[in-house]
Amino acid sequence: MATLCVSQTIQDEILEVNRTMEKAYNKGELARIAEHYTRDGIIVGNSTEIKGREAITAYWENLQGRHIKWELxxxxxxxxxxxxIQRGISRLQFYHENKAFQSDVRFTLVWVKEDNEWKIKIDHYSRI
Incomplete structure (x- = not known):
């Protein structure tokens, strides 16, 4: 029974980080999203591999001024x-060449504790 409670608490913590990341994107505070990755975090996707928080920050900042809405x-x-391990679906809306687009992907996140907080070590996604 204690394990279930701990797991529920961890699930709540992870989901709260998800909501914080969505809010940061929706407000245009894109660099804040990178704070939820470990210092040596990795993003892996279709033809993409980004390593380290500095590169991850640049990845998210690339959407600055083009962000619309993000839903996890x-x-x-x-x-x-x-x-x-977290599995889910990401729906990221953004502008490209003045047109609104939505990127729908399946994601798998590997979360570990860093500085006593749950952070993303590996962010893997593939298009739906």
């Missing part, structure tokens, strides 16, 4: 103790 849908959170 949680599918599953699995607690392995010191590591948590």
């Amino acid at each position: 849908e949680n599918v599953e959170i699995i607690d392995y103790g010191s590591t948590v």
Whole structure:
């Protein structure tokens, strides 16, 4: 029973970080999104591999002035103790050449504790 409570608490913490990241994007505070990755975090996607927080910050800042709305849908959170795996769907709206687009992807995040906070170590996504 105690494990279930701990897992529920961890799930709540992870989902709260998701909401914080969405809010940062929606407000145009894109560099703040990178704060939720570990210092040596990695983003891996279709033809993309970005390593380290500085590069991740640049990745998110590339959408500055083009952001519209971001929604993260949680599918599953699995607690392995010191590591948590989250699967979900991301719906990211942005402008490209003055037209609104939506990028829908499935994501898998590997969360670890860094500085006593849950941070993203690996962010893997693929288009839906």
